[in-house]
Amino acid sequence: MNDGLSAKLRGQYLQDMERGKLDVLVIGGGITGAGIAWDASNRGMKAGLVEMNDFASGASGKSAKVIHGGLIYLRQGKLRFVRESCTERALLRRCAPHLVKPLPVLLPIYRHRPGSYLASSIRLFAYDRLAGAKAGRRGRMYRREQTLSLENLLNSDALKGAAYCREYRADDARLTLEVLKAARMKGALMVNYAKVLGFIYRSGRVAGVQVEDRLTGIRYPILARQIVNAAGPWADQIRQMDNSLASEQLLLTKGVHLVVDYNKLPVRQAVCFDGPGGRRIFVIPKEPKTCIGMTGTPYQGSVETPDITDEDTRYALDTVNGLFPGIRLKQEDIEAGWCGLSAMFKPENGQSPDMTGKDGILISESGLITARPGNLTGFRKRAMSVVDLVAKHIQDEDGTIYPPCMTDRTPISGGDLNGLSYKRFKEMMLEQGALQGIGADPMRRLISRYGSNAKRLLDIYLASSTEERDEYKLLRAELIYSIEHEMTAAAEDFLMRRTGWVWFERETAERMIAPVLQIMGELLDWDEEERSRQWRLLEDQLQMAWGLGGGSLLERLPFDHDHHPAELTHPDEAAEQLTQT
Ligand SMILES: Cc1cc2nc3c(=O)[nH]c(=O)nc-3n(C[C@H](O)[C@H](O)[C@H](O)COP(=O)(O)OP(=O)(O)OC[C@H]3O[C@@H](n4cnc5c(N)ncnc54)[C@H](O)[C@@H]3O)c2cc1C
Incomplete structure (x- = not known):
């Protein structure tokens, strides 16, 4: 078997998917779909995946690229989720040491702004305990002067201090690719630029998909015992094709990232804070550049074309210039940028949406499984829940038993160092x-x-x-x-x-x-x-x-x-x- 994910074999992979019935077909080649294909193929299932554009061209290539344990979710009391995220973060670091790198983060605390010094120190203490952080790797609280000595660019007016913690960063698109490559090594058939146009039904049950190879125009009917919608921000479009959009629908938020030369914004570590109106701002050094990210803007436009508006750039520059008063960034300092959409399901009971993407999976009347979108860090665990369900359905159908999840013990592609540090x-x-x-x-x-x-x-x-x-x-x-x-x-x-x-x-x-x-x-x-x-x-x-x-x-x-x-x-x-x- 050719274990490469070869562009020259795209047609062959599609034909192979068309010829042999798959156990599971995944729609969407972002981190969620990649994780599902990896887990399923690891357990020995015949897995396929189609992605309508390039792999990781959706949210999974447009994130802030932070592999976080979820400190921000402690405010919402999501202790179990934070503990899980910290465990997954540690696993990822072990499975992909070439990609996941330490990222110290400073969270400044100002008078008259949300978040007191005391509350921050309690949260940081709890965070380290949940993460099982060893001495020397734990977060710290700093008073005003210490904070300024760590980051002398910060606005000192009304500064009370800062929380300092250790997160990680990773190239999100490469992480997705390495997971896909790991799935390919286990035999999964995966093709980019292959779009699902509609479903094939047998006795009212979803039994396959019609896929168009967008590079050749050739269409392929692909049958699978279970079909998983891992289309992230596009998940509702897929559910619409299945006429199953009645229940929980997606809530989209937009995130924008701008890149400037490091010398224009030479922060010594990442700085995270809430801007006016509550938009979270991340300033992340990645020499030779610094990246300014802001997330959480409610979005109602087209999923295909979110873009960076003048208002977005003005907000980012004004906020960053306010936090680092000596910097004076200008529009022309922006060298590059990207814009992405985060998706989460809107609860029907009027509660605030759950950003953690935990557990829940939607199953339509026709049997279409929709994976809940979630963050990068937790992709493996979310994939495990989906593949457990797929395995159960297959077992109920014909008694075939697949082994439990093994991805917690398997390095992703590029992470197998043959026992070397x-x-x-x-x-x-x-x-x-x-x-x-x-x-x-x-x-x-x-x-x-x-x-x-x-x-x-x-x-x-x-x-x-x-x-x-x-x-x-x-x-x-x-x-x-x-x-x-x-x-x-x-x-x-x-x-x-x-x-x-x-x-x-x-x-x-x-x-x-x-x-x-x-x-x-x-x-x-x-x-x-x-x-x-x-x-x-x-x-x-x-x-x-x-x-x-x-x-x-x-x-x-x-x-x-x-x-x-x-x-x-x-x-x-x-x-x-x-x-x-
Ligand atoms: C601005 C921003 C910043 C973020 N920062 C972080 C962060 O720092 N850390 C973190 O952990 N998380 C972060 N996230 C969240 C995280 O990036 C996403 O939740 C995650 O990448 C979603 O992955 P996904 O696979 O569900 O969706 P996607 O990556 O969007 O993948 C879905 C895929 O489905 C494909 N698709 C859609 N329709 C079809 C079709 N008909 N046929 C075939 N394919 C189809 C799409 O092309 C797309 O590639 C951020 C998100 C955003 C937007």
């Missing part, structure tokens, strides 16, 4: 990279992006016989890996979700657009028409990500704007450029 693994890989002439910085980036799979990448690099400059030779190896193991089907998949360059390394993205289009074109046999289409798709995405700082985005890109970059030169010439030093 992450530190030792990194040292070993750096040595191997040096032997191949790869510098420490690019090698470190590969390790934190691909974890143990960096070894495969090195093999590809070593086997490559091209005469390209080292940088492009490495890029080619990454693209080969990405196409064959991460189903990278479009240039934007690579530049945005596989590497994060568009958001966090804009200079690299600008430099790499032309070579990426060139090399992907060669590897995927794109003709001129396809190259132009890829450039247009990318241009639309770049406009959304980069068009925030004012002025025309295209004027700021470093190439001839009447042509897409790969068209600038004859393909032979472009290939030659890759080899020039």
